Amino acid sequence: MRALIQRVKEASVYIDGVCQSSIEKGLLIFLGVKQGDTKDCASNLAERCVHLRIFEDQHGKMNLSVNDVGGSILVVSQFTLYADTKRGHRPSFTDAAPPDIAENLYDVFVGKLKNQIGDGRVKTGIFRAMMDVHLINDGPVTLTLDSK
Secondary structure (H helix, E strand, O other), rough: OEEEEEEEEEEEEOOOOEEEEEEEEEEEEEEOEEEEOOOHHHHHHHHHHHHHOOOOOOOEEEEOOOOOOOEEEEEEEEEHHEEEOOOOOOOOOOOOOHHHHHHHHHHHHHHHHHHHHHHEEEEEEOOOOOOOEEEEEEEEEEEEEEEE
């Protein structure tokens, strides 16, 4: 699994012009699922995301987690994180997990986040929907975490 994490001042997901979900200060996580990923991968990656210390403390050092600052998390499925662009001009997505497997692991990931920081602080897009994602990146701070 791969998580592209952005520290945000705010983020929202729109589907057909209607706001599906929004958060204020926190993390926007684009989540990609790869063939061969497991529930353990999803659970461990969620745990790492919750405890990732990328918010500044009183001394201006990145030393606090999303939970420490009372932030929220918005998770958006993103199979294109596993695009293979080594040949030609058209990306291949053969490394991405099939949608039914990916959705199940996406749900495991989101469930683990909810268990860690609370149901009300975790929002999502809709799996497989065409989404417009709006965000104000804070920093900017953008990181990639892989489960393996």
